[in-house]
Amino acid sequence: MTAALPSAASLYGRVRGVIPPMEWAAFGDDIDAILALKRQRNAVILAHNYQTPEIFHCVADIVGDSLALARKAMAVDADVIVLAGVHFMAETAKLLNPNKTVLIPDLGAGCSLADSITPEDVRRMRQRYPGVPVVTYVNTSAAVKAESDICCTSGNALAVVESLGAPRVIMLPDEYLAKNIAAQTSVEIISWKGHCEVHERFTAADIRELRDAYPGVTVLAHPECPPEVVAEADFAGSTAAMSDYVGQHGATRVALITECSMSDNLAVEHPEIDFVRPCNLCPHMKRITLTNILAALERDRHEVTIDPQIIGPARRAVERMLAV
Ligand code: 13P
Ligand code: SF4
Numbered sequence: 001m002t003a004a005l006p007s008a009a010s011l012y013g014r015v016r017g018v019i020p021p022m023e024w025a026a027f028g029d030d031i032d033a034i035l036a037l038k039r040q041r042n043a044v045i046l047a048h049n050y051q052t053p054e055i056f057h058c059v060a061d062i063v064g065d066s067l068a069l070a071r072k073a074m075a076v077d078a079d080v081i082v083l084a085g086v087h088f089m090a091e092t093a094k095l096l097n098p099n100k101t102v103l104i105p106d107l108g109a110g111c112s113l114a115d116s117i118t119p120e121d122v123r124r125m126r127q128r129y130p131g132v133p134v135v136t137y138v139n140t141s142a143a144v145k146a147e148s149d150i151c152c153t154s155g156n157a158l159a160v161v162e163s164l165g166a167p168r169v170i171m172l173p174d175e176y177l178a179k180n181i182a183a184q185t186s187v188e189i190i191s192w193k194g195h196c197e198v199h200e201r202f203t204a205a206d207i208r209e210l211r212d213a214y215p216g217v218t219v220l221a222h223p224e225c226p227p228e229v230v231a232e233a234d235f236a237g238s239t240a241a242m243s244d245y246v247g248q249h250g251a252t253r254v255a256l257i258t259e260c261s262m263s264d265n266l267a268v269e270h271p272e273i274d275f276v277r278p279c280n281l282c283p284h285m286k287r288i289t290l291t292n293i294l295a296a297l298e299r300d301r302h303e304v305t306i307d308p309q310i311i312g313p314a315r316r317a318v319e320r321m322l323a324v
Contacts, residue, residue, distance in 0.1 A: 005039065008032050011058045017271055018053050018264045027054045030290035034059045037297040044078040045293065046093060048085035049239035050259040050285040055084050057268055059293065065240035066092075066138050067155040071322060073097060082296050083304075086284045088114045090304045091142045095315040102304045105292035109284045113139040113224075116194030117173035122147035125170050129190060134170045135160055136317065137177060139196075146310035148172070151321040154223050155238035157181050161189070163324045176200070180223040180230050198280045199224035202257050206278055207232035210255055214276050220245055221257035233257060246270060259285060 008031035012024055019027075031054065038045065038059075046069050047060035056063055062072045066089060073081065073093040080101045083090035088111055090104040122134060122144055136148035137157075145151055152160035152171075158181055161169050169187050171178040173194030182189040202225050211217060220242045221233035230236045235245050239262060246254055246266055253274040256262050260279035267275050295301050306314070 002039075005035050008035075008058070015053045015057050015268055018267050024054075027058070027290055030294050031058050034290065034294050034297060037294070041080050041297060042078050043080035043082060043297060044076055045082045045084055046073060046076075046089075048089060048285065049243065049265060050261050050282055051084045051265075051288060052261050052286075053264045053268060054290060055288065055293065056261070056265045059290070060084060065153065065155055065238045067153040067238065068240055069093070070096065070138065070153070070318060074322070076100070080297070082293060084288045084293060085109070086111050086114075086282075087304075088139055088141065091306060091314075092138060092318060094304045094306055095142060095145075095311060095318055098306075098311060098315075101300065103296040103300060104302055104304055105289070105296040106287040107302045109287040111139050111284055112197035113137065113174050113194045114141055114144075117144055117192060119143045119147045121192070122172065125172070125190075125192075129168070129170055132168050132170050132190065133164050133166050134172065135164070136172050137174050138318070138321075140173060142306045142314040143310050144172075145317045146313035148317045149320070150324075151317045153238060153321075155240055156321065156324060157223070158184055160321055160324050161185060161187050174224055176226050177223050179227045180225075180236065183227065196224040198259055198282045199257075200226065201280050202226070202229045202278075204228040204232045207255075207257065210276065210278055214253060214255070217253045217255050217276060218249070218251035219255045219257060225257055229257060246273065261285070 008028035044061040046062045047056050070092050073096045082103045086109045094102040133149045135152050138151050138153050170190045173192040175191045178189050178191035219233045221230050221236045223236045255276045259282045263275040
């Protein structure tokens with residue numbers, strides 16, 4: 001017998017601490033329709049940690065950081081994958097599931113890091129540094145991944161760099177992630193000039209002011225932040241690593257130096273923690289809404305396709321990363 005679907009009304013208890021009733025009133029119908037269509041179409045929704053709580057906690061089947069989404073995308077047993085996140089994440093899911101329909105609800109959900117580098121740029125770096133392996137952050141297009149030896153995420157970048165056994169590594173395109181990793185390894189890192197438009201805005205002074213205003217606050221930063229920001233934090237790690245830290249260290253007041261929805265999603269799981277929010281919004285992540293997730297499931301909008309010429313090499317770079 002098929003299990004009964006949860007209703008939007010029954011899900012509200014989960015998120016009432018972060019979604020006021022007035023706002024929730026606009027979500028109920030879309031949530032019920034999405035839950036029904038997911039079952040009808042044998043679809044799953046993968047949602048990144050930066051998605052808003054009504055998506056993250058009410059319609060998503062699989063949630064996590066970029067690494068977890070890539071790993072779990074490999075094992076998805078469904079006909080359709082809807083990626084509630086940004087375009088490079090949907091491309092990664094498609095690379096790992098070439099025979100499934102992968103949908104991104106808004107094609108404009110990009111990423112300033114992915115936009116900062118082209119395949120031609122990678123080829124030029126190889127010419128400039130012959131024989132030096134190229135590690136590419138997953139926040140890049142499939143075409144850029146296809147030019148790389150191996151991918152990494154913020155969750156495994158150090159392990160990936162050290163797995164290569166090389167004295168020098170080219171790490172593209174996030175300059176700050178590269179510098180933050182360089183501070184933890186003896187491998188020489190050659191970086192690029194890409195930045196995350198969300199994390200580059202945080203400053204070391206922001207953190208010092210925060211500590212003055214909220215004594216005892218535990219500060220967790222994403223490694224896409226500038227190194228001087230990471231130096232002021234108590235811990236730096238991927239969105240999943242920050243989430244684990246919050247669960248394991250018994251902090252009572254936490255500031256997440258990252259995208260705003262992360263605090264909302266963690267506040268649902270940890271109502272006992274006071275999250276202070278010097279956050280920045282990612283305009284790309286915020287393009288994904290319940291309304292366009294519903295439209296994606298109703299009308300296959302927008303199907304992610306990848307040039308057949310680059311699928312093989314791009315997939316190899318992602319699979320090599322997943323094997324580390
Ligand atoms: P994570 O891999 O840590 O989830 O980061 C993805 C991202 O886009 C951060 O800005
Ligand atoms: Fe890209 Fe930054 Fe947005 Fe993450 S937060 S998707 S790195 S622009």
